[in-house]
Amino acid sequence: DHILTEKDFVKQDTLKYPFEERGLQFGDGIYEVIRVYNGNYYLIDEHIDRLYRSASAVKIDVPYKKEEMYERLDELLKKNGIDGDAKVYLQITRGSAPRDHAFPDQTQANLYAYVKDLPRPYSFLRDGVSAITQEDVRWDWCYIKSLNLLPNVLAKQTAKEQGCYEAILHKNGEVTECSSSNVYFVRQGKVYTHPAKKNILHGCVRMRVEAFCESENIDFIEEAFRVEDLAYADELFLSSSTSEIMPILEVDGQTIGDGLPGDVTRKLQKCYESDAH
Ligand code: PDD
Numbered sequence: 001d002h003i004l005t006e007k008d009f010v011k012q013d014t015l016k017y018p019f020e021e022r023g024l025q026f027g028d029g030i031y032e033v034i035r036v037y038n039g040n041y042y043l044i045d046e047h048i049d050r051l052y053r054s055a056s057a058v059k060i061d062v063p064y065k066k067e068e069m070y071e072r073l074d075e076l077l078k079k080n081g082i083d084g085d086a087k088v089y090l091q092i093t094r095g096s097a098p099r100d101h102a103f104p105d106q107t108q109a110n111l112y113a114y115v116k117d118l119p120r121p122y123s124f125l126r127d128g129v130s131a132i133t134q135e136d137v138r139w140d141w142c143y144i145k146s147l148n149l150l151p152n153v154l155a156k157q158t159a160k161e162q163g164c165y166e167a168i169l170h171k172n173g174e175v176t177e178c179s180s181s182n183v184y185f186v187r188q189g190k191v192y193t194h195p196a197k198k199n200i201l202h203g204c205v206r207m208r209v210e211a212f213c214e215s216e217n218i219d220f221i222e223e224a225f226r227v228e229d230l231a232y233a234d235e236l237f238l239s240s241s242t243s244e245i246m247p248i249l250e251v252d253g254q255t256i257g258d259g260l261p262g263d264v265t266r267k268l269q270k271c272y273e274s275d276a277h
Contacts, residue, residue: 002079004072004090006063006111009079015112023093023110026101027148030054031091034073035241035276036115039083041073042276043241046204048073051090054145059103060094063111073113080115087118087242091147121243125269128247128261129165131238133227134158136169136176136199143198155179166238168251171199174224181243182206185225186235186264195222205239205272212271218264230254235262244276245269 001012022028032051035042048069055062064072076088095107138151155167156179166178176194177183182203185192191213196202213220230236234257236248245268247261 002076004076004111004113006092006109009075012114017110018096020099021093021096021110022107023091023147025099026094027146027150028058029091029093029110029147030058030060030145031089031147032145033241034088034090035118036077036082036086036088037276038085039077041077041088043204043208044070044073046207047241050145050202050204051092055092057141057144058094058146060092060109062092063109076113076115082115082117085118085120086115088113088115093147118242121246124165124246125244126261128249129238130163130250131166131168131178131236131248132159132162132164132252133175133230134167134169134179136171138169138199141198142176142200143196143202145201152179165246166248168227168248170227173226173228175227176200176224177203178238181238181240181246182209183238183248184209184236185229185233186237186262187229187233189234189264190219190221191264191268192221192223192225194224203239203241205241205244208272208275209239209245209268212268212275216267216271218267230256233257235265237265237268245272 002009003012032047034047090113092109092111095109097104097107134155159167168178168183169176177200194200210220230251236256239245247265249256249259
């Protein structure tokens with residue numbers, strides 16, 4: 001129950017947020033979700049780099065220098081006695097100030113990071129999941145991991161109400177990513193995914209998927225696929241820090257490929273396994 005803040009560690013139940021807080025009022029902040037396996041961070045460099053990139057894109061000063069951030073995040077795991085599988089949620093907002101859309105003259109960014117146990121989603125990894133498609137109504141700068149997640153929240157809720165794990169988002173039929181993961185289309189042994197442009201989040205696991213494809217001699221093609229293409233997919237899978245590499249076997253009630261996790265997905269899952277453990 002030790003939480004890291006912009007100043008120091010505090011006990012969870014002593015953490016207080018002012019009501020005029022820009023994260024709360026404007027979603028004026030950024031975040032990261034970092035995976036921990038056996039008490040060790042996975043892809044920590046990728047997450048920390050992205051955190052500073054997001055912060056600079058929205059002109060927020062991160063309260064800690066990079067080296068200090070590494071140390072503090074290690075301390076967070078130690079203080080909480082984490083030795084198993086977990087996730088760290090870290091957010092930084094522009095700070096607290098009387099409500100005004102424009103930035104206050106002087107703000108101290110508010111940071112907090114906490115760690116929570118998180119078992120791996122074994123049965124979904126093995127058996128696959130289903131998804132729905134939804135129009136991507138988000139803004140153009142989804143490469144920033146911003147706290148503004150209302151479109152993602154609504155898309156995920158719609159998926160949940162239909163008994164599905166994820167919502168695959170598309171702009172005019174062109175698939176971008178999912179509500180909280182990246183998505184990949186496999187056809188004739190090649191992996192297709194939306195290019196890492198400004199309109200998708202550049203997933204840390206996505207970076208590894210690209211590397212795994214290279215080491216396995218699988219073509220990794222950064223070319224957007226379309227919702228209509230799903231009818232011709234041999235395989236479909238998603239990736240994120242919490243979902244890892246997960247087969248998608250059904251979309252909008254239609255079976256993908258032969259309805260079983262495919263060879264390419266299985267191969268990439270194996271790569272993930274040895275990379276993360
Ligand atoms: N989500 N795309 C979106 C919109 C995401 O929110 C996420 C991560 C990803 C995958 O990124 P990564 O591989 O770095 O986890 C892609 C986190 C897990 C979340 O919001 O909980």
